[in-house]
Amino acid sequence: xxxxxxxxxxxxELFNEKGERNITTNHVAAHLGISPGNLYYHFRNKSDIVxxxxxxxxxxxxxxxxxxxxxxxxxxxxxTYLEAVFDGLWAFRxxxxxxxxxxEDDERLKRDYRAFTWFCLESVTAILAGLERAGxxxxxxxxxxxxxxxxxxxxxxxWMSFLKTASDDDGVKIDREALRQGIxxxxxxxxPYVQPAYLEAVMARQAxxxxxxxxxxxxxxxxxxxxxxxxx
Amino acid sequence: xxxxxxxxxxxxELFNEKGERNITTNHVAAHLGISPGNLYYHFRNKSDIVxxxxxxxxxxxxxxxxxxxxxxxxxxxxxTYLEAVFDGLWAFRxxxxxxxxxxEDDERLKRDYRAFTWFCLESVTAILAGLERAGxxxxxxxxxxxxxxxxxxxxxxxWMSFLKTASDDDGVKIDREALRQGIxxxxxxxxPYVQPAYLEAVMARQAxxxxxxxxxxxxxxxxxxxxxxxxx
DNA sequence: AAGTGGCTAGAGTATATACTCTAACTCAAT
DNA sequence: ATTGAGTTAGAGTATATACTCTAGCCACTT
Numbered sequence: 001x002x003x004x005x006x007x008x009x010x011x012x013e014l015f016n017e018k019g020e021r022n023i024t025t026n027h028v029a030a031h032l033g034i035s036p037g038n039l040y041y042h043f044r045n046k047s048d049i050v051x052x053x054x055x056x057x058x059x060x061x062x063x064x065x066x067x068x069x070x071x072x073x074x075x076x077x078x079x080t081y082l083e084a085v086f087d088g089l090w091a092f093r094x095x096x097x098x099x100x101x102x103x104e105d106d107e108r109l110k111r112d113y114r115a116f117t118w119f120c121l122e123s124v125t126a127i128l129a130g131l132e133r134a135g136x137x138x139x140x141x142x143x144x145x146x147x148x149x150x151x152x153x154x155x156x157x158x159w160m161s162f163l164k165t166a167s168d169d170d171g172v173k174i175d176r177e178a179l180r181q182g183i184x185x186x187x188x189x190x191x192p193y194v195q196p197a198y199l200e201a202v203m204a205r206q207a208x209x210x211x212x213x214x215x216x217x218x219x220x221x222x223x224x225x226x227x228x229x230x231x232x
Numbered sequence: 233x234x235x236x237x238x239x240x241x242x243x244x245e246l247f248n249e250k251g252e253r254n255i256t257t258n259h260v261a262a263h264l265g266i267s268p269g270n271l272y273y274h275f276r277n278k279s280d281i282v283x284x285x286x287x288x289x290x291x292x293x294x295x296x297x298x299x300x301x302x303x304x305x306x307x308x309x310x311x312t313y314l315e316a317v318f319d320g321l322w323a324f325r326x327x328x329x330x331x332x333x334x335x336e337d338d339e340r341l342k343r344d345y346r347a348f349t350w351f352c353l354e355s356v357t358a359i360l361a362g363l364e365r366a367g368x369x370x371x372x373x374x375x376x377x378x379x380x381x382x383x384x385x386x387x388x389x390x391w392m393s394f395l396k397t398a399s400d401d402d403g404v405k406i407d408r409e410a411l412r413q414g415i416x417x418x419x420x421x422x423x424p425y426v427q428p429a430y431l432e433a434v435m436a437r438q439a440x441x442x443x444x445x446x447x448x449x450x451x452x453x454x455x456x457x458x459x460x461x462x463x464x
Numbered sequence: 465a466a467g468t469g470g471c472t473a474g475a476g477t478a479t480a481t482a483c484t485c486t487a488a489c490t491c492a493a494t
Numbered sequence: 495a496t497t498g499a500g501t502t503a504g505a506g507t508a509t510a511t512a513c514t515c516t517a518g519c520c521a522c523t524t
Contacts (some may be wrong), residue, residue, distance in 0.1 A: 003471075021253065021333055024511055035473045040513060042471090097332055100396050101253055117398045147420040150394075151387055154417070158390040162382075164332055166349045185386070188379040192424035235501075256481055267503045272483060274501090 004042045006032055011049050015094035047106045054109060057092040058116050065123040073130040075201055081127060082183045085156055090176045093160055124149040137193040155185055184209040236274045238264055243281050247326035279338045286341060289324040290348050297355040305362040307433055313359060314415045317388055322408045325392055356381040369425040387417055416441040
């Protein structure tokens with residue numbers, strides 16, 4: 001593998017694990033056993049590494065967030081979308097953590113990220129419209145659908161950071177699996193709009209993603225509020 | 233005003249404006265015209281300043297997120313809650329920006345923040361239950377309500393960062409006013425559960441918070457996707 | 465054999481950052 | 495007047511961080 005690609009891969013790995021703020025270019029170089037000079041031969045600066053990683057992320061998301069033109073959407077499609085989106089978020093989880101910093105630091109990234117957001121929101125809206133046309137959910141007017149798509153996107157993109165801040169690391173390991181429990185939350189959002197004929201099927205599939213982290217949190221008493229450990 | 237309080241105030245101001253990551257203790261001291269040594273006389277380290285600010289934030293939120301015991305909730309209450317929460321978020325907006333970093337940096341803050349989150353989720357759940365009892369929204373079972381409360385909280389707490397990342401600074405100034413447009417999004421979330429008798433009233437109030445930022449984004453074409461300026 | 469261009473090492477640098485240390489000032493109580 | 499606790503100034507420090515510079519290596523062409 002080319003050095004340039006190894007740098008990207010190692011950066012992604014370390015950024016995801018420790019957070020970009022805690023990983024210096026020297027760390028990345030040391031991790032790969034190359035010199036800092038070598039790293040700077042391939043990238044002008046740290047921002048460029050982040051930008052390139054964002055481009056990879058964007059490409060990934062743009063490939064799977066498409067509405068098929070030749071057929072109508074199924075319930076399976078819906079969950080395929082969700083799983084893909086969460087997998088992407090997991091693979092590039094460092095991005096959303098310091099997003100604001102990155103965007104302030106790099107005008108180009110800011111521009112591109114904004115366009116990317118609108119693309120995502122439009123795609124989600126199109127998917128929602130597709131599900132309506134397929135008779136899975138109730139039709140809604142355009143304004144409502146757009147606002148709904150935005151809520152959906154907010155929940156999806158911030159589910160990870162919620163897990164990180166709200167759950168106890170000792171009790172619940174945050175991994176790709178835990179992340180997918182965000183799917184449960186998204187389905188909760190949509191349930192009121194599901195057509196009666198599909199309600200049972202939707203809820204059955206939703207059950208697969210039932211959160212371990214949160215189950216029963218509303219019934220806990222004040223006394224054990226801070227205790228989050230799971231004891232079998 | 234005591235020096236200690238001036239340090240807190242200046243830190244909050246600078247953190248909110250530039251982000252904690254970009255503000256050093258020396259910056260804060262210089263801003264106040266005091267020496268770094270003086271600052272470190274009052275605070276052992278930077279984390280302590282952040283912690284203290286979080287405590288202020290927490291106190292604020294805990295005071296207004298209470299369910300009245302002596303009477304049932306009204307529609308006004310609901311919007312009062314929302315406005316208060318968004319005002320609090322605005323006043324301490326630096327917190328949610330680098331939250332993950334803060335929590336990794338300070339074990340004490342991590343513990344307290346987690347407890348705070350659960351408190352908020354329980355409070356929101358209690359408020360939702362109160363609205364149901366008052367006949368404003370349809371009753372739902374406990375599991376659903378908890379999950380719903382969590383979605384609501386996710387949208388509320390991340391609305392600001394969405395605005396920051398998705399909107400064009402030139403076109404739409406992000407301020408306390410823009411932030412409140414998150415209220416619009418929250419109401420969208422709740423509309424399916426509003427009892428018919430209240431639907432009109434809810435939507436009328438919602439209209440006050442109609443986003444300027446997002447209006448019509450779903451209908452924009454690819455060509456002007458990146459253009460976010462508002463021209464009257 | 466000599467040259468060429470891509471790649472790499474590694475020492476080095478300017479700046480920043482969080483934080484320390486000591487001396488000195490203020491002012492109310494004695 | 496003296497004391498002494500609380501407060502402040504300001505120079506200083508150890509470390510980190512992003513990044514530079516120069517010399518040289520290696521594979522391949524001519």
